[in-house]
Amino acid sequence: MELAVLFGALLLLLALGVPVALCLFGASLLCFLAIGLPPVLAVQRTASGINVFALMAIPFFIFAGDLMYRAGIAERLVRVADATFARVRGGLGLVDVGASMMFGAVSGSAIASASAIGSSMAPLMREKGYPGEYAMNVTVTAAIVGLLIPPSHNMIIYAAASGIGVSIGDLFVAGIVPGVVTGLMLMGTAWVVARKLGLPRGTFPGWRAFASAAIYAVPGIMTAVIIMGGILSGIFTATESSAVAVVYTILVGALVYRTLGWREFWQAAERSVRTAAMVLFIIAAATSFGYALALLEVPAELGELIGRMTDDPVLTLLVINIMLLVLGTFMDMAPLIVITTPIFLPVAMDVGVDPVHFGVVMMLNLGIGLITPPVGAVLFAGAAIGGVSVGRMIRTIWPFYLTLLVALILITYVPALSLGLVHAWNG
Amino acid sequence: MTAWLSRWLVRLGAIGLVAMTAIVAWQVFGRFVLSASPSWTEQAALMLMIWYVMFASAAGIHERFHIRIALLEELLGDRAGPVRRIVSLIVAALGLVLAIYGVQLCISVRGNVIPSLGLSRAVAYFPLPVSGALMTWFALEQTLGREKD
Amino acid sequence: GCRSRLAGTFLAADAQPADYPTSQAVEWMGRYLEQRTGGRLSIKLYAGAQLGSETETLEIAGFGGLDIVRVNLAPLNSIAPLTIAASLPFLFRSADHLHRALDGEVGDEILASMRPHGLIGLAFYDSGARSFYNTLRPIRTPADMRAMKIRVPGSDLYVAMVNALGANAVPIAYGEVYQGLAQGVIDGAENNWPSFESARHFEVAPYYSLTRHLLTPEMLAMSVTAWDRLTGSDRALVREAAQASVPVMRQLWNARVEKARSTVLAAGVAVNEVDIAPFSALMRPVWDTFVSTPEQASLVRRIVAMGDDA
Ligand code: NA
Numbered sequence: 048m049e050l051a052v053l054f055g056a057l058l059l060l061l062a063l064g065v066p067v068a069l070c071l072f073g074a075s076l077l078c079f080l081a082i083g084l085p086p087v088l089a090v091q092r093t094a095s096g097i098n099v100f101a102l103m104a105i106p107f108f109i110f111a112g113d114l115m116y117r118a119g120i121a122e123r124l125v126r127v128a129d130a131t132f133a134r135v136r137g138g139l140g141l142v143d144v145g146a147s148m149m150f151g152a153v154s155g156s157a158i159a160s161a162s163a164i165g166s167s168m169a170p171l172m173r174e175k176g177y178p179g180e181y182a183m184n185v186t187v188t189a190a191i192v193g194l195l196i197p198p199s200h201n202m203i204i205y206a207a208a209s210g211i212g213v214s215i216g217d218l219f220v221a222g223i224v225p226g227v228v229t230g231l232m233l234m235g236t237a238w239v240v241a242r243k244l245g246l247p248r249g250t251f252p253g254w255r256a257f258a259s260a261a262i263y264a265v266p267g268i269m270t271a272v273i274i275m276g277g278i279l280s281g282i283f284t285a286t287e288s289s290a291v292a293v294v295y296t297i298l299v300g301a302l303v304y305r306t307l308g309w310r311e312f313w314q315a316a317e318r319s320v321r322t323a324a325m326v327l328f329i330i331a332a333a334t335s336f337g338y339a340l341a342l343l344e345v346p347a348e349l350g351e352l353i354g355r356m357t358d359d360p361v362l363t364l365l366v367i368n369i370m371l372l373v374l375g376t377f378m379d380m381a382p383l384i385v386i387t388t389p390i391f392l393p394v395a396m397d398v399g400v401d402p403v404h405f406g407v408v409m410m411l412n413l414g415i416g417l418i419t420p421p422v423g424a425v426l427f428a429g430a431a432i433g434g435v436s437v438g439r440m441i442r443t444i445w446p447f448y449l450t451l452l453v454a455l456i457l458i459t460y461v462p463a464l465s466l467g468l469v470h471a472w473n474g
Numbered sequence: 475m476t477a478w479l480s481r482w483l484v485r486l487g488a489i490g491l492v493a494m495t496a497i498v499a500w501q502v503f504g505r506f507v508l509s510a511s512p513s514w515t516e517q518a519a520l521m522l523m524i525w526y527v528m529f530a531s532a533a534g535i536h537e538r539f540h541i542r543i544a545l546l547e548e549l550l551g552d553r554a555g556p557v558r559r560i561v562s563l564i565v566a567a568l569g570l571v572l573a574i575y576g577v578q579l580c581i582s583v584r585g586n587v588i589p590s591l592g593l594s595r596a597v598a599y600f601p602l603p604v605s606g607a608l609m610t611w612f613a614l615e616q617t618l619g620r621e622k623d
Numbered sequence: 624g625c626r627s628r629l630a631g632t633f634l635a636a637d638a639q640p641a642d643y644p645t646s647q648a649v650e651w652m653g654r655y656l657e658q659r660t661g662g663r664l665s666i667k668l669y670a671g672a673q674l675g676s677e678t679e680t681l682e683i684a685g686f687g688g689l690d691i692v693r694v695n696l697a698p699l700n701s702i703a704p705l706t707i708a709a710s711l712p713f714l715f716r717s718a719d720h721l722h723r724a725l726d727g728e729v730g731d732e733i734l735a736s737m738r739p740h741g742l743i744g745l746a747f748y749d750s751g752a753r754s755f756y757n758t759l760r761p762i763r764t765p766a767d768m769r770a771m772k773i774r775v776p777g778s779d780l781y782v783a784m785v786n787a788l789g790a791n792a793v794p795i796a797y798g799e800v801y802q803g804l805a806q807g808v809i810d811g812a813e814n815n816w817p818s819f820e821s822a823r824h825f826e827v828a829p830y831y832s833l834t835r836h837l838l839t840p841e842m843l844a845m846s847v848t849a850w851d852r853l854t855g856s857d858r859a860l861v862r863e864a865a866q867a868s869v870p871v872m873r874q875l876w877n878a879r880v881e882k883a884r885s886t887v888l889a890a891g892v893a894v895n896e897v898d899i900a901p902f903s904a905l906m907r908p909v910w911d912t913f914v915s916t917p918e919q920a921s922l923v924r925r926i927v928a929m930g931d932d933a
Pocket residue numbers: 151152153154155156193194195196197198199200
């Protein structure tokens with residue numbers, strides 16, 4: 048009954064065209080009332096949904112990306128990348144995949160990656176004749192791959208939630224090959240789609256011009272070096288790196304390139320605040336919605352269902368994957384890991400699945416959930432940042448969804464992709 | 475009036491974002507360069523984030539920038555007027571919920587102190603009822619069709 | 624699901640996983656209530672922080688959105704000032720000392736002080752002793768900690784304690800600790816045996832020094848909203864069930880500590896005992912800062928006195 052209220056209200060409000068954040072807020076509100084809980088609960092969950100330190104990376108990376116665009120830093124980077132891949136049709140798409148993957152890998156957050164790469168690269172890809180939705184489809188799907196490549200705080204959450212002492216080190220190593228394989232598959236898809244759309248080749252400006260462009264791009268390239276170096280050498284955390292990126296971009300834009308004045312600075316800040324509000328208001332309200340799902344024990348009941356259905360390993364993994372994909376369309380990643388790991392992991396281990404392998408499968412699966420409606424934080428962030436409608440993205444994203452699904456099947460049924468390196472590593 | 479208010483909400487939000495950048499940068503500087511981690515930075519930055527997200531979210535109702543699925547309106551085309559009115563009414567109602575129960579939340583947590591800041595938790599949460607009330611105002615104006623867009 | 628909320632099922636939340644001693648004890652309390660009332664009263668527990676962090680569940684219980692919460696005293700410090708008296712560093716000498724204080728009048732006064740904050744204190748659970756672990760060297764004297772970057776929870780008391788010991792308190796989120804240790808953002812952190820083990824921090828911090836600086840207990844509390852709905856005899860029964868779950872919890876806790884200790888030792892972590900005298904000598908200014916009312920001072924005096932009897 049309460050479940051019907053929750054999903055009925057959500058789907059109705061979404062269909063009418065109410066802002067997504069308010070759909071989630073309203074649906075959870077009605078569900079709480081049906082259970083007999085006070086309405087103030089929905090407000091409290093929404094407020095504490097924004098009160099999360101790691102979420103700060105979202106406004107910071109959106110801000111840094113916008114500043115890089117306005118100060119011309121991103122353009123200098125893209126010019127070099129464009130010249131490098133001049134012979135490849137849709138070469139910028141491949142560059143975008145690589146950049147998003149690397150960014151997602153280091154920042155550990157798919158949404159931070161979509162924020163940073165999306166707000167700096169997407170406008171430039173548009174100027175070069177790439178459709179906005181193509182740029183964002185590539186960006187959001189590649190950002191998911193970063194979840195598999197270490198470091199990954201979601202894997203740490205998984206290890207803690209497993210309750211059986213899965214080694215975080217093993218999980219990190221296990222994610223590398225699946226991450227690279229999935230990334231290469233996405234590059235292939237980006238290339239095929241680019242050919243189909245007849246996207247432009249770059250123009251090679253000659254070696255002299257190339258070299259001078261590369262030199263001008265150095266301060267921009269340093270942004271990536273500073274972020275990665277700072278995180279890996281322990282000067283700052285992944286979340287803090289996003290604020291450092293903003294400060295560095297301001298310094299380079301204002302003092303080195305001298306392209307960033309007060310006007311551009313405040314324009315960037317105001318635009319970033321709008322984008323950040325769109326994304327964070329949804330995440331906040333999704334916290335209230337997730338609370339309702341947890342109260343109704345939806346994940347636990349699904350776990351029991353699988354146990355009753357089958358004890359065949361291939362089928363069990365298939366059913367778990369399908370259930371996680373379905374849950375992932377409604378809930379966000381971190382709460383889903385916490386709630387579903389203690390339910391699904393024992394079922395998987397009963398049929399002989401290695402917990403480290405299962406962790407990798409879960410990361411990719413729930414990562415896909417981040418870009419599927421109705422609750423796809425990364426998809427929404429992509430739409431907001433790229434200035435394209437969610438509808439237009441969804442209509443054109445399916446080749447990328449399909450690629451991720453194939454990768455998921457591959458990683459689920461070829462454990463060696465995850466465990467091969469772990470075994471080699473541990474001797 | 476509402477256009478002016480909405481613009482100022484975004485402007486305030488931008489100031490909040492810039493302040494938050496400075497605070498977190500100071501946190502890194504303090505720990506790495508001064509070897510003294512300021513303990514107030516994390517909570518102060520979080521509080522600013524709640525403020526500007528909620529203020530800008532209210533502006534988002536006026537500017538209609540929030541993400542939504544506009545399929546039905548696209549299908550109805552010229553006849554979408556009544557649907558838009560219903561949506562505005564729903565937004566107004568939910569804004570009212572946010573306003574009323576946001577006040578209740580602030581009252582309920584007023585005695586809880588935010589560690590390291592020494593401020594009441596209600597200070598962090600007050601933008602929720604304010605934003606809710608503004609959403610209701612903006613949405614009602616859209617329902618009454620006084621606003622041109 | 625929780626379909627029978629108004630029909631006697633208490634909604635309970637715990638930030639620890641379902642197999643943790645605190646969660647197990649609350650489940651036990653629920654079974655106790657069911658048996659005594661023929662199923663009229665029961666508890667539906669949501670473990671593993673499904674319903675939010677400890678600070679969040681306290682807020683929710685405060686307005687009646689949850690019926691029972693199990694939290695550490697640390698997050699209660701910013702809500703109910705008397706809890707600070709039982710949260711001071713190097714206050715309790717041993718688990719025995721802690722039990723003597725909390726099982727008697729001192730404990731009752733702290734539990735009773737929750738009411739103005741929308742909560743009814745029911746019982747105290749153990750949380751073991753917190754000690755420092757780090758990536759650099761064994762800590763034997765405060766000098767070994769000088770300028771070490773030690774992660775603390777977002778609590779003023781922890782910040783003051785670590786800074787008073789000569790280290791550099793770094794308040795970062797718990798979820799960032801593992802990576803922070805691995806990459807050197809922080810040099811160390813502090814926690815009890817079970818958390819050191821279950822969060823896998825021992826994989827990256829090979830030195831665990833038994834300073835036992837905090838034995839801050841856990842509290843089991845009910846929201847006033849739920850409490851006011853109960854009849855007088857049901858209230859007595861809820862208190863009885865909570866008290867009865869305490870020895871069960873302590874037994875589970877000790878077993879859990881043993882298990883965690885053997886896992887950590889097997890992993891090759893260097894564990895050392897510490898003479899705490901030079902550490903606790905540095906705590907005077909910390910105590911003076913945080914004990915600000917006569918009520919707090921009286922509790923602290925009585926707790927300290929009980930330690931001397933042993
Ligand atoms: Na990663």
